[in-house]
Amino acid sequence: MSETVVVIGNFDGVHPGHVEVLAEAHARRPDLPLVVVTFWPHPISVLRPALGPMLLTGLDQRIELLQQAGADRVEVIHFTPEFATHTPAEFVDEVLLPLHPVLIVVGENFRFGHRAAGNVQTLRELGQGRFEVEGLRLVRFGDEETCSTVIRQALAEGDVAHAAKHLGRPFRFSGLVAHGDHRGRELGFPTANLPVPQLLACPADGVYAGWLTRLDGRGAHGEPLPSGAEPEPWPAAVSVGTNPTFDGLERRVESYVLGRTDLELYGAPIAVDFVDRIRGQVRFEGIDSLIVQMRDDVRRCHEILGS
Numbered sequence: 001m002s003e004t005v006v007v008i009g010n011f012d013g014v015h016p017g018h019v020e021v022l023a024e025a026h027a028r029r030p031d032l033p034l035v036v037v038t039f040w041p042h043p044i045s046v047l048r049p050a051l052g053p054m055l056l057t058g059l060d061q062r063i064e065l066l067q068q069a070g071a072d073r074v075e076v077i078h079f080t081p082e083f084a085t086h087t088p089a090e091f092v093d094e095v096l097l098p099l100h101p102v103l104i105v106v107g108e109n110f111r112f113g114h115r116a117a118g119n120v121q122t123l124r125e126l127g128q129g130r131f132e133v134e135g136l137r138l139v140r141f142g143d144e145e146t147c148s149t150v151i152r153q154a155l156a157e158g159d160v161a162h163a164a165k166h167l168g169r170p171f172r173f174s175g176l177v178a179h180g181d182h183r184g185r186e187l188g189f190p191t192a193n194l195p196v197p198q199l200l201a202c203p204a205d206g207v208y209a210g211w212l213t214r215l216d217g218r219g220a221h222g223e224p225l226p227s228g229a230e231p232e233p234w235p236a237a238v239s240v241g242t243n244p245t246f247d248g249l250e251r252r253v254e255s256y257v258l259g260r261t262d263l264e265l266y267g268a269p270i271a272v273d274f275v276d277r278i279r280g281q282v283r284f285e286g287i288d289s290l291i292v293q294m295r296d297d298v299r300r301c302h303e304i305l306g307s
C-alpha cells in the first residue's frame, strides 16, 4: 500500500480551522494522497450521552465538505465505548500505521486514546522513526479561537451571523421538505418545512433571513435543470420554532421563499443557509397580527439579503 499524509479529528462543521489542517497537510506533501481519519458518532455523545454536542453537520455533509477541502479518502472510525479503551499506542498501531502515514497533521489541541491521554507530543514520540507529526496553531476570528463549540453556542443564542463568521460560510440546515399543517398558503406565506432531528444543531427559535437551495438538481416545479446548471439560491424568510400562535408542538425550520407562491417542494432535499436574525418567536393573539408582522419580516429580509 502506498504512503499517505494523514489528518485526524472530529471535524464537526468543517470550519476554517479544520480546512487549514487539511490545506497544510496537502501543502507539505502534495505528492501523497490525503487521508482524513474521523469519528462517528461524536465521541462525547458515546461516552457521556447527556453532554453529547448538537452536531453542526451530519456525517454525509461532513464527508462532502472534507472532500471539498481536499480529502482524497475519508476513514470513518465507528466510535464505540470499546473503541474508546484504545491506549494512545494501540490507536497508533491499529488505526494509524495501517494507513502508512509519513506525516500526520493535527490541531495543537488534539487529544487521543483512552481518557484523552495522548496529545501532539505523545503522537510525535509514538511516531519516532515511523512518521512525522505537525501540530497547528488554532485559527482565530477576532479575539476568539475558532472551534465547533463556539459555533454551537452562537447558534444556540440565535446569533447566526457570528456562527457564519467562525464557519467561514452561513450555517446550513438541510433535509427533506415535509408536510406541515397546510396553513401557510392560507396566510399568504407558504413555507417549506424541515423537521429538526434530535442530534443536529439548529439556530434558536426565532425568525431569520436566509437562502433556500434545492439540492436535487431540479427547478421551482420539480423540472430537471439543464445539465451543468447550478441550482439558484432563493431569498427566504425562515421561522424556527413550534408556531406558538397555533399551539404547535413540533419544532421545525420553515422557509418562505420571498414573493413566490408557485413552488413545488414537497419531498425535495433542500438546504437553508442562515444569514441574520430578525427577531424571536411571538405568540400572537390572532392571525391578522401575525400576518402584519410577517409582511414586515419579509421587508427586512429583502433589505438584509439585498434581493
Ligand SMILES: Cc1cc2nc3c(=O)[nH]c(=O)nc-3n(C[C@H](O)[C@H](O)[C@H](O)COP(=O)(O)O)c2cc1C
Pocket (backbone or CB within 6 Å): 179, 180, 181, 182, 183, 184, 185, 187, 189, 190, 191, 193, 207, 237, 238, 239, 242, 243, 244, 245, 246, 254, 255, 256, 280, 281, 282, 283, 284, 290, 294, 297, 298
Ligand atoms: C417570516 C415568518 C415569521 C413567522 N413568525 C411566527 C411567529 O412569530 N409566531 C408564530 O407562532 N409563528 C410564526 N411563523 C410560523 C407560522 O405560524 C407558520 O409558518 C404557519 O403557521 C404555517 O405553518 P405550516 O407550514 O405548518 O402550514 C412565522 C413564519 C414565517 C415564514
Ligand SMILES: Nc1ncnc2c1ncn2[C@@H]1O[C@H](COP(=O)(O)OP(=O)(O)O)[C@@H](O)[C@H]1O
Pocket (backbone or CB within 6 Å): 177, 178, 179, 180, 181, 182, 183, 184, 185, 186, 189, 190, 191, 192, 193, 255, 256, 257, 258, 259, 260, 261, 262, 263, 264, 265, 266
Ligand atoms: N414561496 C414558497 N416558499 C416555500 N414553499 C412554497 C412556496 N410556494 C409554494 N410552496 C410550496 O408550498 C408548500 C407549503 O405550503 P403550506 O401551506 O405552508 O403547507 P405546509 O404546512 O405543508 O408546509 C411547500 O412545501 C412548497 O411545496
